[in-house]
Amino acid sequence: MRFVKYLILLMTLAAMQPVAAAMNHNGMIMDETGMIMNSNTDKVPRDCKKIAGDVNITVRAGHKQAKKFNGIMYAFDQQQWDVPPCSRINVTFINEDKIRHQFMIHDLPGYLYPQGMFTMEIYGPGQKTASFIVPSQRKTYLVHCEVPQHMEKGMKAQLKVDGGDGDLPSIPGISAAVNADSYRVDWDKSAWGALLVSFFAGAAVLWLLNRIKR
Ligand SMILES: [Cu+2]
Numbered sequence: 621m622r623f624v625k626y627l628i629l630l631m632t633l634a635a636m637q638p639v640a641a642a643m644n645h646n647g648m649i650m651d652e653t654g655m656i657m658n659s660n661t662d663k664v665p666r667d668c669k670k671i672a673g674d675v676n677i678t679v680r681a682g683h684k685q686a687k688k689f690n691g692i693m694y695a696f697d698q699q700q701w702d703v704p705p706c707s708r709i710n711v712t713f714i715n716e717d718k719i720r721h722q723f724m725i726h727d728l729p730g731y732l733y734p735q736g737m738f739t740m741e742i743y744g745p746g747q748k749t750a751s752f753i754v755p756s757q758r759k760t761y762l763v764h765c766e767v768p769q770h771m772e773k774g775m776k777a778q779l780k781v782d783g784g785d786g787d788l789p790s791i792p793g794i795s796a797a798v799n800a801d802s803y804r805v806d807w808d809k810s811a812w813g814a815l816l817v818s819f820f821a822g823a824a825v826l827w828l829l830n831r832i833k834r
Pocket of ligand 1: 694720721722765767770775
């Protein structure tokens with residue numbers, strides 16, 4: 621019994637951990653409509669002398685934005701943004717759906733953005749504005765929505781600093797997937813068997829119907 625109690629205590633502690641981590645997170649602004657993480661309007665990256673300028677972008681996210689592509693479900697209105705080195709990006713993020721969406725960018729310098737991330741999340745229809753400052757390096761950054769399956773279903777884009785260092789895979793309308801979806805039939809013995817069985821079953825039904833009519 622003592623062992624079970626100990627186990628339950630351990631499991632409870634383990635379950636509490638993510639909550640504690642979220643509470644400790646510096647730079648997180650949260651309200652009932654969403655959250656902004658690691659917003660940065662004035663801390664200049666080490667490799668930049670100063671902020672080169674402001675780039676204002678409006679990003680719409682939703683189901684409607686996916687209509688221009690085949691086979692995807694969610695998208696941003698734009699799949700790519702080009703920005704100059706050391707610029708401050710002021711993002712107005714608009715969620716057009718009645719579900720959560722995020723604008724999340726990865727691999728920013730860790731000393732300014734914990735875990736290299738800048739994130740905006742909106743729980744339903746609405747908008748938020750926040751900023752981040754990019755370093756000087758020529759690089760392509762991944763932008764996506766981290767709600768489960770949203771990136772896989774098309775909510776994926778890229779932000780290029782100084783022209784970027786290439787395209788990321790499976791950006792709708794820009795690049796091909798690493799593993800493309802495949803809907804081919806694997807014509808092995810069982811597939812042929814199923815086809816033959818269906819064929820003869822169908823023929824038998826027709827033959828029976830014919831007999832009943834007479
Ligand atoms: Cu989403």
